[in-house]
Amino acid sequence: MKNLGMKTAIAALTVAFAGEAIATEWNVSVWGKRRAFTEHVEKLAELVSAKTNGEFTMNVSYGGLSKNRENLDGISIGAFEMAQFCAGYHPDKNRVVTVLELPFLGVANLAEEVAVSHAVYAHPAATEEMAQWNARLLMTSPMPQYNIVGTGDPRSTLADFEGMRVRATGGLGKAFASVGSVPTSVTATEAYQAMESGVVDTVAFAQHAHLSYGTINRADWWTENLNPGTVNCPVVVNIDAYESLSDAHRAVLDESVDESIEYYLENYAKLLQRWDDVLAEKGVEKVTISDAELSAFRAQAADPIRAAWIADMEAQGIPGQELFDLVMTTLENTRKGN
Structure with a gap:
């Protein structure tokens, strides 16, 4: 009986250690606070835990693991397993995906933003560049077209934009610079x-960020239709961590991406539905830019900046024209599918 009891105890320990061996815990680095921009990350954590009965868990940290400009560096050294970053924070490190930040691409909604982002993420040039940082592109953080809030008199013409100090990163910053504004790339926080x-007169953000970071609380006005473009913010995983997952856990992670994105889109749609109420509550004036001014803005920003970006990428051995064409083709095919 004594031997039987010992064998039973050993068997129990073996099962316990086996269970411990297959458990996976990932740390995820984001920033700010939980908001519409991070809901797909939160949903992904929820899904992988539920589908694996708690064997695969994710600890989402809002600034506790890294600064937002340093998330890609943290991924590269394995400081954490998953992270979110925005291309405009360090365009030299993620040149390929900056095609998605070119001004006036014509992306009309979040579903189209998902389609073009994931098409670019799947391109070999993107895979190769991210591998230099030991990073694998997992999913995008789709945002609507940016618009600006400001104080004082509304700015509704290109002449008004002359000398305007605007918080705008990446391609958006270049777009505003093309019409005489002075962009600065301070982080969202x-x-x-x-x-x-x-330091700035105006801030360019998507709606959720104007809410989350409080810029709407200082605003006298908001441009409702400027729509110069958006920022691309991928979620990436450390390649070593991804490849060390069991086949079952990796399959759960991969299959949960679309579900997480769908949840994100549904949640963001609710935010957009109440945006007009937010403006009314805070006494923020909606400013409409005329078609003539928008056309002039596009003429000065869209084609020249795109041509310069393509030439710059091609000179660095990156297929800039091919990537831009991929975005345009994906947009066309997505609209046909709808």
Whole structure:
């Protein structure tokens, strides 16, 4: 009986250690606070835990693991297993995906933004560039077209944009520079302070960020139809961590991406539905830019910046024209599918 009891105890320990061996815990680095921009990350964590009965869990950290400009560096050294970053924070590190930040691409909604982003993410040039950072592109963080909030008199013409100090990164910053504005690329978490201290006159964000970072609380006006483009913010995983997953856990992670994105889109749609109420509550004036001014903005920003980007990429051995054409073809095919 004594031997039987010992064998039973050993068997129990073996099962316990076996269970421990297959358990996977990932740390995920994002920033700010939980908001519409991070809901797909939260949903992904929820799904993988539920589908694996808690054997695969994700700890989502809002700034506790890394600064937002350093998330890709953290992924490269394995400081954490998953992270979110925005291409405009360090365009030299993620040149390929900056095609998605070119101004006036014509992306009309979040579903189209998902389609073009994931098409670019799947391109070999994107895979190769991210591999240099030991990163695998997992999913996008789709955002609507950016618009600006500002204080004082509304700015509704290109002449008004002359000398305007605007928080805008990546291709958006270049677009505003093309019409005489002065862009600054402070991070999202620094935008409110920059606006409060007068470092910038205006801030370009998607709606959720104007809410989350409080810039809407300092605003007198908001451009409802400027729509110059958006910022691309991928979610990536450390390649070593991804490849070390069991086949079952890797399959669960991969299959949960579309579900997480779908949840994100549904959640963001609710935010957009109440946006007009937010503006009314805070006394923010909606500014409509005329068609003539929008056309002039596109003429100065879209074609020249795109041509310069393509030439720059091609000179670095990156297929810039092919990537731009991929975005346009994907947009066309997505609309046909709808």
